[in-house]
Amino acid sequence: MRRQQARPGTDAVLLARAAEEETRLNAALSIARLGTFDWNVRTNEVFLDERSHEMFGLPSGQPVTAFDIFGRIDPRDLERVSSEVQTAREQQASLETEYRVRRPDGTIRTLVSISNAVAGAEGELERMIGVFNDVTERRRVEALLRAERDRSQDILDSMGEGFVLVGPDFQVLDINGAALRIEDRPREEIVGKSFWEAWPGSAEAELGRLCKQAMAERLPGRLVHEYVWPDGHKAWLELRVYPSQDGLALFMRDVTQQxxxxxxxxxxxxxxxxxxxxxxxxxxxxxxxxxxxxxxxxxxxxxxxxxxxxxxxxxxxxxxxxxxxxxxxxxxxxxxxxxxxxxxxxxxxxxxxxxxxxxxxxxxxxxxxxx
Missing domain, CATH: 3.30.450.20 (PAS domain)
Structure with missing residues (x-):
């Protein structure tokens, strides 16, 4: 951030307060690991703080222009980001966008920039100011979590038995492919809904009593019953319910042939x-x-x-x-x-x-x- 320069006659108390506020702001930005920028769209000069210099791999203290910033953006993202920035300038609108940055040492970082347009006295765009947030590690962790979630889902879907995960409030958290094939309906009709909504009429039926007992007493249970679908077709299902850390794990398989x-x-x-x-x-x-x-x-x-x-x-x-x-x-x-x-x-x-x-x-x- 640019520090205001004292001028003759400037009220010392106001300057002290401004300096204190700037110190608090810098501390907050440091904790959040945010970098700041101030882009003068008329001169094309960009003021960056130290964290922003580091994010883009630009030498500290060196004058920076918008060309330097855009020159660091990964070619895969450059056209999109340039278009978004141009639209924000024309509409004098705020902009939040994400892109990859290639630094001189060859490393690639993922940044999110949030900016606001500032108009001059005559109403024309004068500056765009905002912050950079390095989300590289966050995106890496998210990718690992997605991969682990996909791997877990693949394992669940490869099971020969149907599997349903029910939360402690009886909300359906997950269901695998085998269970969907038994149910013969899409995932969206089941996951995210309450167990009683996903399986109407089960609350007072033997299945509901089994699940409630397993949840309350933390004991497993088993049930074989003939299930009738809304379209009238029937099948015998074996249901096994086990208490889990997340609520209940319910396994099902079609035992009609048996x-x-x-x-x-x-x-x-x-x-x-x-x-x-x-x-x-x-x-x-x-x-x-x-x-x-x-x-x-x-x-x-x-x-x-x-x-x-x-x-x-x-x-x-x-x-x-x-x-x-x-x-x-x-x-x-x-x-x-x-x-x-x-x-x-x-x-x-x-x-x-x-x-x-x-x-x-x-x-x-x-x-x-x-x-």
Whole structure:
């Protein structure tokens, strides 16, 4: 800042006050790490304080013109900044803009300048005064935070499960791609809203009670329920809620297929129990795994007596080779139908028509034999 020069007859008290105010201003600018400038647009001279000289890499005490300032602006920003400054001059308007500066030592700094237009006695633009703020470190930290946030979001989006982060006030803070696919609606309809607004009707439902309990008692919870969307389609979801430092972490996954498989298995199990045919299953090594009531009647063994024992208890001695050869064919995906002789618990033999088929796990891999 330019210090006023005392003139004969100037009131000493006013000058002292002005000097004190200038000292306080410089202290504030120093704390804020701001530099000041005063651009005389008529002469093109620019007065810079020491901090501004340092920001632009200009020698201290050397006269500076606007050409020197604009000459330091990175070519990638120069055209835009020049246009903004020209508009501010023509309109005598204030201007706040950000740009990169290339200093003589090769370093690049990011500055924000804020300026006000000052008109002369005749109303024409005379000066532009303002401050420079070096935001290089701030922008670097912001870039690191953005990169970390993007990395975290990528991790969340790569999860096979849906994830929802809920704040302590039940505001939805974040949601990943898997959850959005389950919900089949855009992120803007969920993030930033209250949990109860994002999922209408949940406050008094079992889901709401689970979340409220987890938030209040800081205990995890789990829920499997059938969710009905506004358009009427349904799906079974497994929801797991965990208290976190930020509120609640809610994981969700669509278990409709598993639920349907369970129902199908239950139906199949009921058919097996009710069937008049002996039905059983074997582990890959031939150990009996399941045994229905008809098998008890046909072979004479109860389920407790048969399960866990080898299939050889059902075979006559001269048929001991059959399981190995038939099992090998079934492992290749073949259903084997054949007639043979089997042995009851009391040792009696009987003729049997048999069908041996492969049974697979949810991943489609062979897991056991079904007879």
């Amino acid at each position: 639920k349907q498989a369970q129902e199908a298995n239950a139906h199949l199990a009921a058919l097996v129990v009710a069937s008049g045919d002996a039905i059983m299953s074997f582990a890959p090594d031939g150990t009996i795994l399941t045994w229905n009531p008809s098998a008890e009647q046909v072979f004479g063994y109860s389920a407790a007596e048969a399960i866990g024992r080898p299939v050889s208890i059902l075979m006559p001695e001269d048929r001991a080779h059959e399981p190995a050869s038939n099992f090998a064919r079934v492992r290749q995906g073949e259903m084997v139908k054949f007639e043979s002789v089997r042995r009851r618990k009391d040792g009696s033999l009987f003729d049997a028509a048999l069908s041996l088929a492969p049974m697979r796990n949810p991943d489609g891999e062979f897991s056991k034999y079904g007879l």
